[in-house]
Amino acid sequence: MLKQNLIKAFLYLTTKLAGAGFLYLVMSGYLLISTGFDLYEFVEEISHGFLWFVVYVYGILCSIIIDLLTYKVSKKQFSVKILLYVVAGYAFFIVREINVIMLIAGTVGALCSIIFYVGAYNSFRFQSFKYAVIIAPLFIIMLMNFDFTEKEQWVEVRSDNTYIATFEYFNGKHEIPFHVKEGQTITVFHEFKNSNGGGHGSHFLNEKNDLVGMTEVSEKKVKIEIQDSGVYSMVVTGDDVKGSFIVTWEIDEDG
Missing domain, CATH: 2.60.120.380 (Jelly Rolls)
Known part of the structure; x- marks a missing residue:
């Protein structure tokens, strides 16, 4: 029984890592295009610890909390989850201060939250997708060890x-x-x-x-x-x- 629970916990965690990995890849693609494929600038931007914290700490933690909150909601669970992911995206910014800039940042955060959820949801359906988006960010980490000056x-x-x-x-x-x-x-x-x-x-x-x-x-x-x-x-x-x-x-x- 303990072994089965550990396996379930591991598989559950991999879905969250897949969601984070998918979001990180989408963000990486956006930054690569926005920097004009300048590898030096891209690596400098994507290396910020803030991004890692938002994606892999805040994102995964919020996703687990949302699962707990919707565990016993059978009807309209999808809609409720989407709403809570949007709230989590806004909350990261507007809890500090409510102004135009924070609302814009919150909108971006809400979009990122939905991307996270899409990645986690698809990881349930496609095993190859799951492990691809978990492993792929490792190649970006490898790029951080190179100086593209x-x-x-x-x-x-x-x-x-x-x-x-x-x-x-x-x-x-x-x-x-x-x-x-x-x-x-x-x-x-x-x-x-x-x-x-x-x-x-x-x-x-x-x-x-x-x-x-x-x-x-x-x-x-x-x-x-x-x-x-x-x-x-x-x-x-x-x-x-x-x-x-x-x-x-x-x-x-x-x-």
Whole structure:
């Protein structure tokens, strides 16, 4: 009896994973098209932990709760479930604040909830579909381990406290590491020259790849107070851009 219950629980869970996997694949397809099949931008977007939480944690948890709520509803169960999935999609956003933006986001959430339900429902009917949509997201996870940055005619010059790069094409990211100690302060000057109107930006990460807070000294200069010793990185990003950038930095040894 225990073995049978475990098998039933496993099969039930696979339907929820199928629903989440189907939704994740649909979202991946949308992001791939909306980014113009730019693999670097696609991987950056699809890697956000927020998406994983919404799909695989919030989505599965709500689906299980809905099943419990409709367990004894025999008549019109389909309609009731659809309604509850729509409510769950809106609830994630409007519980924080009700405004136009949240209502739009809630509508998107409701649509995603229905897609989740379609995936879970079809997994009951088609075993091949079930395991395909469970396994397929693993290939997207594999893509996250690759850097799809593209550089053309990239020329760089680096000294102890300066980094200069010129390029004909840059789409992706480039990291400039700094070896710093706890209590030190690093002041960074950065200037980006754009020759073709492409996009660009920058941010700072610590060794755990967490974003690091910084104080803006001026338009092109920021200051970072180091909390933990290690290698910090300035990440310069480019979006189909041609040009050059220069980064210089000073480290306050006195902390």
